[in-house]
Amino acid sequence: MSELLNFNYPPEQAVERVTFFADVILPLPLPKLYTYRIPFEMNDEVLVGARVIVQFGSKKVLSCIVAEIHQNAPAEYQAKYILDVLDDKPIITTPQLKLFKWIADYYMCTLGEVINAALPSALKLSSESRIQLHPHYNPEEDELILAPQEEKIIYALQHNQALTFSDVGTLLQLKSYHKFIKSLIQKEAIIIYEQVSDKFSPKVVKKLRISEHFVQDEGMLEELFNQLAPQPKQLDVLLNYLQKVPVHQDIHLNYKGITKSELANSPHLSASSINTLIKKGVLEQFDQVVSRFPVEHQAKLLPMALSEHQAKAKDEILGLFKEKDTVLLHGVTGSGKTEVYIDLIKHALDSGGQVLYLLPEIALTAQIVQRLMKVFGDKLGVYHSKFSDNERAEVWQGILSGRFQVVVGVRSSVFLPFHDLSLVIIDEEHEASYKQYDPAPRYNARETALMMAHLQGAKTLLGSATPSVETYYNCKTGRWGLVEMTKRFGEAQLPDIELVNTREEQHRKNMHSHFSGKLLTAIEERLNRKEQVILFQNRRGYAPFISCEECSWIPKCRHCAVSLSYHKYNNELRCHYCGYHERMPHDCPACGATTLKSMGFGTEKVEDELKLLLPNADVQRMDLDTTKKKNSYQQIIADFETGKTNVLVGTQMVTKGLDFEHVSLVGILNADTIINFPDFRAHERAYQLFVQVSGRAGRKEKPGAVIIQTRDPLQPIFRKVRSNDYLSLYEHEIEERMRFVYPPFVRMIKVTVKHMDERVAENAAIVLAKDLTDRMGKQQVLGPEVPYIFKIRNLFLQEVHIKLPRETTNLRAAKSQIAQAIFNLKLLPDFKDVRIVADVDPV
Numbered sequence: 001m002s003e004l005l006n007f008n009y010p011p012e013q014a015v016e017r018v019t020f021f022a023d024v025i026l027p028l029p030l031p032k033l034y035t036y037r038i039p040f041e042m043n044d045e046v047l048v049g050a051r052v053i054v055q056f057g058s059k060k061v062l063s064c065i066v067a068e069i070h071q072n073a074p075a076e077y078q079a080k081y082i083l084d085v086l087d088d089k090p091i092i093t094t095p096q097l098k099l100f101k102w103i104a105d106y107y108m109c110t111l112g113e114v115i116n117a118a119l120p121s122a123l124k125l126s127s128e129s130r131i132q133l134h135p136h137y138n139p140e141e142d143e144l145i146l147a148p149q150e151e152k153i154i155y156a157l158q159h160n161q162a163l164t165f166s167d168v169g170t171l172l173q174l175k176s177y178h179k180f181i182k183s184l185i186q187k188e189a190i191i192i193y194e195q196v197s198d199k200f201s202p203k204v205v206k207k208l209r210i211s212e213h214f215v216q217d218e219g220m221l222e223e224l225f226n227q228l229a230p231q232p233k234q235l236d237v238l239l240n241y242l243q244k245v246p247v248h249q250d251i252h253l254n255y256k257g258i259t260k261s262e263l264a265n266s267p268h269l270s271a272s273s274i275n276t277l278i279k280k281g282v283l284e285q286f287d288q289v290v291s292r293f294p295v296e297h298q299a300k301l302l303p304m305a306l307s308e309h310q311a312k313a314k315d316e317i318l319g320l321f322k323e324k325d326t327v328l329l330h331g332v333t334g335s336g337k338t339e340v341y342i343d344l345i346k347h348a349l350d351s352g353g354q355v356l357y358l359l360p361e362i363a364l365t366a367q368i369v370q371r372l373m374k375v376f377g378d379k380l381g382v383y384h385s386k387f388s389d390n391e392r393a394e395v396w397q398g399i400l401s402g403r404f405q406v407v408v409g410v411r412s413s414v415f416l417p418f419h420d421l422s423l424v425i426i427d428e429e430h431e432a433s434y435k436q437y438d439p440a441p442r443y444n445a446r447e448t449a450l451m452m453a454h455l456q457g458a459k460t461l462l463g464s465a466t467p468s469v470e471t472y473y474n475c476k477t478g479r480w481g482l483v484e485m486t487k488r489f490g491e492a493q494l495p496d497i498e499l500v501n502t503r504e505e506q507h508r509k510n511m512h513s514h515f516s517g518k519l520l521t522a523i524e525e526r527l528n529r530k531e532q533v534i535l536f537q538n539r540r541g542y543a544p545f546i547s548c549e550e551c552s553w554i555p556k557c558r559h560c561a562v563s564l565s566y567h568k569y570n571n572e573l574r575c576h577y578c579g580y581h582e583r584m585p586h587d588c589p590a591c592g593a594t595t596l597k598s599m600g601f602g603t604e605k606v607e608d609e610l611k612l613l614l615p616n617a618d619v620q621r622m623d624l625d626t627t628k629k630k631n632s633y634q635q636i637i638a639d640f641e642t643g644k645t646n647v648l649v650g651t652q653m654v655t656k657g658l659d660f661e662h663v664s665l666v667g668i669l670n671a672d673t674i675i676n677f678p679d680f681r682a683h684e685r686a687y688q689l690f691v692q693v694s695g696r697a698g699r700k701e702k703p704g705a706v707i708i709q710t711r712d713p714l715q716p717i718f719r720k721v722r723s724n725d726y727l728s729l730y731e732h733e734i735e736e737r738m739r740f741v742y743p744p745f746v747r748m749i750k751v752t753v754k755h756m757d758e759r760v761a762e763n764a765a766i767v768l769a770k771d772l773t774d775r776m777g778k779q780q781v782l783g784p785e786v787p788y789i790f791k792i793r794n795l796f797l798q799e800v801h802i803k804l805p806r807e808t809t810n811l812r813a814a815k816s817q818i819a820q821a822i823f824n825l826k827l828l829p830d831f832k833d834v835r836i837v838a839d840v841d842p843v
């Protein structure tokens with residue numbers, strides 16, 4: 001806790017003293033850094049990257065990060081003093097600060113937003129607004145006209161140093177008390193401040209040890225034995241302690257002590273004699289701070305010996321790293337890329353650097369962490385959002401202290417305080433989930449990690465069986481190195497892929513709900529052979545919408561322009577955009593008929609129906625709905641690994657990276673919705689998805705098969721998927737991108753205009769698009785247009801797309817033009833409450 005009431009700093013000091021100023025990052029979306037003056041006596045204490053406390057505005061006290069220290073007083077305002085210093089060591093490293101500035105710049109947001117996203121909340125400070133008397137206000141002397149409620153507040157403040165807002169509510173017995181606080185602030189009778197407290201709480205265990213004076217020399221211990229001789233039970237406790245903590249061999253062992261339960265864990269020891277010894281002062285209790293990640297994972301195994309192909313790939317990568325900073329490992333599914341990564345990580349750690357291993361999704365961490373833990377033991381840190389705040393803060397600090405040298409994590413791990421990175425691995429580099437949509441910073445962890453590596457002189461290895469077109473293009477043009485692995489590890493073969501025409505099957509009455517006879521038989525066969533099956537459907541819930549057969553009524557979200565999905569397990573209709581939900585009605589609210597029918601299908605329905613169709617299947621589902629709890633991923637994956645379940649149904653979570661020995665069949669229930677998605681990347685995405693999910697089959701000895709259900713088997717993409725022909729996909733795509741001017745030939749920035757009123761949104765977008773066109777030219781500005789989903793959370797949306805030719809654009813200048821256009825728009829009275837979001841490199 002810091003007392004923050006010290007507003008009276010001593011007057012200006014003697015002249016020879018050097019005056020320093022600090023630019024700080026406040027946790028607010030402010031466009032600029034604020035400059036504060038460092039009180040002379042804190043000159044040595046204020047450090048770049050550490051947290052300090054400052055007063056912001058006239059009413060707020062906040063914690064913030066020092067970004068820079070210099071001697072230039074701000075020209076525009078009188079700098080206030082820093083009030084207090086919180087950290088004696090930086091919690092943000094210098095390369096990290098540089099990276100944060102790059103993110104803010106590149107993704108067009110503020111440093112405050114970056115810091116907010118970056119710091120685990122346990123390292124942010126919690127603050128609660130409180131009020132106190134204004135330092136210049138003396139209720140006894142100054143005459144202010146106060147309302148009776150205001151007088152009550154002042155009276156209370158004369159007797160208590162401070163009140164929280166809720167105290168004021170209780171005091172006045174009123175719900176709407178804020179107006180009195182506001183009025184007192186205006187009258188300068190009170191001020192608001194924030195009580196700041198550190199939220200990170202270390203984990204503490206209670207332990208016991210022999211009180212210090214008994215172990216200072218051997219005589220004392222002997223003396224103690226004599227004293228306790230008449231009490232055999234107590235003597236037993238002491239002997240048991242010494243057996244477990246042999247203090248007589250090494251005095252220092254006593255310092256670590258033992259927990260009470262460990263001490264009591266012996267047949268004839270009584271808890272009461274332990275308590276007596278504590279009371280007598282023979283044993284003392286103390287608190288010990290322990291890690292939330294106990295050191296039980298000593299590295300046990302050497303990495304697996306690399307196969308010839310793997311060793312060759314590794315040598316090629318290391319060779320290319322001599323000339324290039326970035327290399328792509330393009331290896332087919334199951335080619336054993338992970339072992340190559342492990343080998344390279346070992347190599348990097350041996351030479352003393354840090355390693356970051358990025359994965360696109362939590363579902364993937366479970367298996368990879370297991371594999372890495374065996375090799376790297378407790379040097380390995382794990383970082384993702386299913387961890388508690390305190391756990392994340394501990395990983396953060398573990399990297400600063402050098403405890404964790406290699407970290408596996410998802411998107412947000414690019415914010416971690418590395419300072420000596422030598423290798424970054426970006427696994428499944430093609431994944432769209434590396435991009436953050438909302439809120440700002442709307443960063444792509446792949447690009448951010450590349451920049452982080454660049455800033456720290458580290459090498460980056462991207463890996464994928466289905467690289468993104470942009471990445472492959474960088475390799476083809478020679479900017480990045482390329483290493484290929486074209487065969488699966490060992491004897492394993494790529495699976496056979498078969499297409500089932502669901503339109504025809506329907507005619508032949510060969511569809512059992514959403515399963516073709518062929519798929520169903522194939523599943524049954526595998527289960528009879530004690531093999532396993534993965535089924536993919538790209539929607540969660542039971543059905544994407546319901547409809548009345550009589551009157552065609554379809555329930556829609558109240559806040560978004562989408563239909564509500566039906567979730568059967570809780571009989572609910574739910575919006576997947578805003579979370580709005582309501583009970584599934586029994587009969588149609590429009591016409592009253594009882595003919596509501598679910599349309600289309602999601603993972604929940606697949607699970608349900610399969611259980612009916614094949615009663616001997618042990619089906620488990622993995623999607624957003626079944627993985628809300630902290631350990632649910634691990635549980636689902638472990639159950640499938642051990643054979644407790646034999647069919648895994650899921651959304652894109654089951655499609656990539658997972659490695660199961662006994663999966664010999666993969667089924668894609670409906671390929672059509674994936675192919676027909678309206679986006680310039682749709683084709684690429686569909687290819688990636690089909691190849692990745694197919695790649696889960698036949699990874700070890702058992703040969704794999706894939707069944708894809710579609711109404712249109714002649715789609716050219718299937719030919720490429722079946723022959724695993726990435727190159728032909730790439731060539732087709734890159735030609736289209738060139739012809740229709742899309743990335744990688746241009747950078748795109750999507751500007752979304754949002755407003756409650758459809759007309760206002762539309763007009764604002766027109767004005768904005770016009771201004772942008774005037775600035776940048778017709779070629780570069782597209783729109784405005786109404787997106788496919790035109791309303792989300794009660795805001796109507798309009799989009800303007802900007803295309804910036806990669807080779808010729810001055811990106812910084814272009815972004816500043818865009819920012820200026822947005823700024824100007826907001827100055828117009830009609831549009832002042834329009835919300836505008838710029839998304840750089842949208843995916």
Ligand SMILES: Nc1ncnc2c1ncn2[C@@H]1O[C@H](COP(=O)(O)OP(=O)(O)OP(=O)(O)O)[C@@H](O)[C@H]1O
Nearest residue numbers: 304305306307333334335336337338339489657659
């Ligand atoms: N050197 C090795 N010795 C023994 N087993 C290996 C070796 N290399 C890989 N494997 C095994 O081969 C299988 C496939 O490897 P891995 O999961 O690394 O493939 P991948 O290239 O990452 O595939 P995907 O792109 O599908 O994720 C795994 O079960 C792995 O344990």
Ligand SMILES: [Zn+2]
Nearest residue numbers: 557560575578
């Ligand atoms: Zn909604």
